[in-house]
Amino acid sequence: MTHDDAPLLADLMPWSVAPPRPGRGWPTAPDAASLRARWDALLKAEGADRETLFGPTRSRTLHSAVAQLPGQSSGTGRLARAEGPCPEPVRVLCAPFDEQWLIPDHRLIDAARPELWRVADAHQVFAVEQPAAPGAPGPALLLSPVLPVALPQPGAAADRPAAPRPGRVRPLYRRPGALEPNLAPGLLDHLAARLGHRPGPVDVLAWTVAVARADRGGPAVPLTADAGVWSSGVESGRRMLWLMRRDGERPKLPGGRRPYVRAPLPARPLALRYDRDEESLHLDEGRISPVPPEAWDYEVGGVRVLEQWFAARTAEAEPGTLQAIGPGAWPQTWTSELLELVTVLALLAELRPRQDELTVRSPITRAELRAAGVLPVPERARRPASVLDHHEEGPEGQFALL
DSSP states (O other): OOTTTTOOOOHHHHOOOOOOOOOTTTTTTHHHHHHHHHHHHHHHOHHHHHHHOOOOOOOOOOTOOOOOTTTOOOSSSOOGOOOOOOOOOOOEEETEEEEEEEEEGGGOBOOOOHHHHOOOTOOHHHEEOOOOOOOOOSEHHHHSOOOEEEEEEEOOOTBBBBOOOOOOEEEEEETTTTTEEETTTTTTHHHHHHHHOOOOHHHHHHHHHHHOOOOOSSSOOOOOOOHHHHHHHHHHHHHHHHHHHOSSOOOOTTSSSOOEEOOOOOSSSEEEEEEEETEEEEETEEEEOOHHHHTTOOOEETTTTHHHHHHHHHOOTTTEEESGOOOOSHHHHHHHHHHHHHHHHHHHHHHHHHHHHHOSEEEEOHHHHHHHHSSSGGGGGOOOOOOOOOOOOOGOEEOOOO
C-alpha cells in the first residue's frame, strides 16, 4: 500500500532525536546484577587500572564533569574519585525486541540525549525508525515504552549477527504525562474533518506503525480519508503497539501452539539452531517447541531477531574487561524472556497479511496537507518543548535551572 505522494513520518511526527549513544558496551547488559558487579569492579580499581576498565573516549573520561541525567539520581562528581553503590539500572531497548539494562549515569554515556530522558515516563511511546531498503522484509518502524540506545557495534562475526543500528527516535508526546502530542500542528483537525471523527494521538501512532513503509527519504506513511480503512489499520496497529510494549496482560499463543522448554537448557549454551521440520529451537542440547517458522524468520534490518537476541547473551567478551563480568549460568529469566519473544514475533507475523491487504482509498496526500496548511511543519514543532519546571543537578553537585 503505497502512494507516490504519501506523507513522510518526518512530517507527521516532526520532533526527532538521535538515539542515546553510550560509547562503551559495559554499562549495558541483559541482566541488572552484572551491571552492579561491573560498577563495583570499576570502583575497586585505582589510577590507570580504573581508566583502562572505564574505556575513555573523546566525550567521556574519568575526569569529565557532566550534569545528572534528568529523572535519575546518579552522582555528578568526577568518576576518578567516585564511590558508593551502583545507580539503579533501568530498562532500555538495545536492539529490535531486545530490552536490556543500563546504568543511568551521565558520566558513562557519551551522548545521552537529555531531552529524551525528560519526556520518558509510563505514558510515553518511542517510535524508532529502522534502517531498511524499500521493499526489504521487516518493519520500517518499531515502538518501545523504554528509551532505545545505540550500542557500539562489535566486529562482524559469523556467530554474532550485528544488531541493526536504530534510526531517529520520535516520542509520541513532547511533554511528560502524555501532554502535547508530537504530531504536525493541525494534523488531528484535518483528519477529523476527512474521517468524520477525531482520532487520538495513539490512533495516529497505531495507523502509522501498521502502514509505514521504508522510503529513501525516511519512512513514508500513507494516509486515508476512508473511515473503514482507517479503522481497520488502527485496529491492526493497536495490536502491534500492545505486542511491542508488552504491558499489562502478557501475550499468549492458543493452546497447543504455546512454546515450552522440552529439554532443559544448558548452563552456558553456545549455539542456536532451528529445526524447521520439528518447529524446534535448539540451544545446544536444550530444546524449545513449538516455535513457528514465522517467529524464527522474523527479521529487522536483515537480521533474524532471535539470532541477534541469543548472540547478545552468549558472545564472548575480552577477558579482563568489565564486559566480561556476567552471570555464571543462563538465568531462568532469560528463558522466560525468550519464550515471550517467540510468542510476540509469531503474533506479529500473523498480522502481516492484514497489513498487506490494507488498500488506501481516498488517500490524503502531501499536496493536500500543504493546501490545508498542515505542511510545511513549523520549525518550532521540530525542536523539543521546554519541559523543565525544576532544578536539575549539574556537574559536581551544583544546581542550575536550564
